[in-house]
Amino acid sequence: MGVVQASPAYHERDMNGSGGTGSNDAAPCGTEPRDVIIVGSGPAGLTAAIYTARANLAPLVIEGEPSSTSDQPGGQLMLTTDVENYPGFPDGVMGPDLMVNFRAQAERFGAEFVTAKATSVDFSERPFSVWVGDECYRSRTVIVSTGAQSLMLGLPDEERLIGHGVSTCATCDGFFFRGQEIAVVGGGDSALEEAMFLTRFASKVYVVHRRDQLRASKIMQDRALANDRIEFLWNRQVVEIRGDDKLEGVMLIDTQTQERSALDVTGLFIAIGHRPNTELFADWLDRKPNGYLMTDAGSARTNIEGVFACGDVQDDYYRQAVTAAGSGCQAAIDAERWLEAQGH
Amino acid sequence: MAEGISTLDDSTFDETVGSADNPVLVDFWAEWCGPCKMIAPILEEIASEHDNIRIAKVNVDESPDLAMRYQVMSIPTLIMFQDGEPAKRLVGAKPKSALLAEIGEFL
Numbered sequence: 001m002g003v004v005q006a007s008p009a010y011h012e013r014d015m016n017g018s019g020g021t022g023s024n025d026a027a028p029c030g031t032e033p034r035d036v037i038i039v040g041s042g043p044a045g046l047t048a049a050i051y052t053a054r055a056n057l058a059p060l061v062i063e064g065e066p067s068s069t070s071d072q073p074g075g076q077l078m079l080t081t082d083v084e085n086y087p088g089f090p091d092g093v094m095g096p097d098l099m100v101n102f103r104a105q106a107e108r109f110g111a112e113f114v115t116a117k118a119t120s121v122d123f124s125e126r127p128f129s130v131w132v133g134d135e136c137y138r139s140r141t142v143i144v145s146t147g148a149q150s151l152m153l154g155l156p157d158e159e160r161l162i163g164h165g166v167s168t169c170a171t172c173d174g175f176f177f178r179g180q181e182i183a184v185v186g187g188g189d190s191a192l193e194e195a196m197f198l199t200r201f202a203s204k205v206y207v208v209h210r211r212d213q214l215r216a217s218k219i220m221q222d223r224a225l226a227n228d229r230i231e232f233l234w235n236r237q238v239v240e241i242r243g244d245d246k247l248e249g250v251m252l253i254d255t256q257t258q259e260r261s262a263l264d265v266t267g268l269f270i271a272i273g274h275r276p277n278t279e280l281f282a283d284w285l286d287r288k289p290n291g292y293l294m295t296d297a298g299s300a301r302t303n304i305e306g307v308f309a310c311g312d313v314q315d316d317y318y319r320q321a322v323t324a325a326g327s328g329c330q331a332a333i334d335a336e337r338w339l340e341a342q343g344h
Numbered sequence: 345m346a347e348g349i350s351t352l353d354d355s356t357f358d359e360t361v362g363s364a365d366n367p368v369l370v371d372f373w374a375e376w377c378g379p380c381k382m383i384a385p386i387l388e389e390i391a392s393e394h395d396n397i398r399i400a401k402v403n404v405d406e407s408p409d410l411a412m413r414y415q416v417m418s419i420p421t422l423i424m425f426q427d428g429e430p431a432k433r434l435v436g437a438k439p440k441s442a443l444l445a446e447i448g449e450f451l
Binding site for chain 2: 069100115172173
């Protein structure tokens with residue numbers, strides 16, 4: 001749909017551009033086109049950077065900007081501690097250390113980095129345009145690896161109390177709940193990983209889950225169910241967050257009986273899943289109903305020739321660091337071969 | 345030439361922060377905190393670019409009492425101290441431009 005239209009950003013820049021002619025076919029930005037721009041810098045984006053850099057394509061990685069919201073350079077692994085299932089590390093590896101190494105490996109082969117967020121893209125014509133604020137970059141191919149970020153509950157006061165008892169990062173904040181009673185919301189692997197991690201500090205961890213069974217993998221379930229500091233509150237949803245300067249407790253509702261109950265906890269860790277960071281591409285790339293980008297089966301190709309997608313932004317099923325890295329490699333090879341076929 | 349980033353602990357904090365002529369931006373951090381690592385190089389840059397504030401780090405593993413005293417519940421937390429008293433608090437990692445905007449009044 002978006003293929004033949006210029007994005008709103010294009011028009012805006014066209015009208016405001018200095019000395020612009022107002023003509024729609026004026027070049028949207030003047031830089032020499034590169035071969036590859038990679039948007040996003042988790043395991044997928046950085047693997048694509050390693051591969052395209054080693055193929056002498058001098059990729060530019062628009063890596064994002066520091067934040068504590070699981071949307072930052074290095075991706076979601078920056079908010080984890082021990083990663084036990086990434087092959088090659090028999091004793092496990094710290095998530096942030098792993099990502100620092102990914103980046104160093106890409107840099108070693110000549111990848112360049114912009115530490116900022118891409119703010120708009122124009123895929124209406126090749127070379128494509130990617131903006132970071134007022135800075136514009138052009139490229140013959142774009143690899144989209146913007147990942148996914150944590151969902152929030154969407155309750156009043158939730159945002160206000162982040163950093164004051166409400167958290168989306170157990171590894172950042174768990175330390176401060178030593179000897180206290182806290183709750184984790186969610187029923188997947190990340191919820192149970194957070195709950196297990198938090199038992200290092202908290203005297204008790206409630207896992208609040210809206211169903212009566214878990215989505216988490218068997219090994220995580222077994223570990224969590226065997227942990228006597230963890231208590232499961234099944235069929236419960238958080239409906240209210242209480243506290244002035246800091247969290248004082250939450251209200252739960254039983255999804256079966258609708259009965260309300262108070263839970264006095266000083267910490268609330270939210271791990272209810274993720275949403276893909278695809279808003280930037282909404283005008284251009286086909287998405288599934290749940291917002292994830294569509295790619296051709298068995299490849300990283302999107303509906304626009306020369307634009308590839310990899311990692312969690314297009315994966316609503318596996319969502320592992322190693323599958324993200326694998327798909328980043330696919331995107332790099334797809335981009336490389338596509339450039340070759342174009343005679344570059 | 346700015347003096348770089350110093351490390352404070354329970355025994356040096358009060359004297360250093362209390363006696364400083366300039367505002368002191370204290371970064372509460374830990375080795376295991378990914379977002380803390382993200383902002384560390386930004387703080388190095390700010391320290392070398394601005395002579396009129398001081399930047400110091402407190403490792404919350406080594407100085408848990410300081411973290412508790414200033415009610416740090418999430419890291420990174422940056423607290424700007426003026427005349428020894430907390431004057432501004434920033435929670436969570438932020439890009440350099442956002443950090444500079446937040447502490448602009450002290451620069």
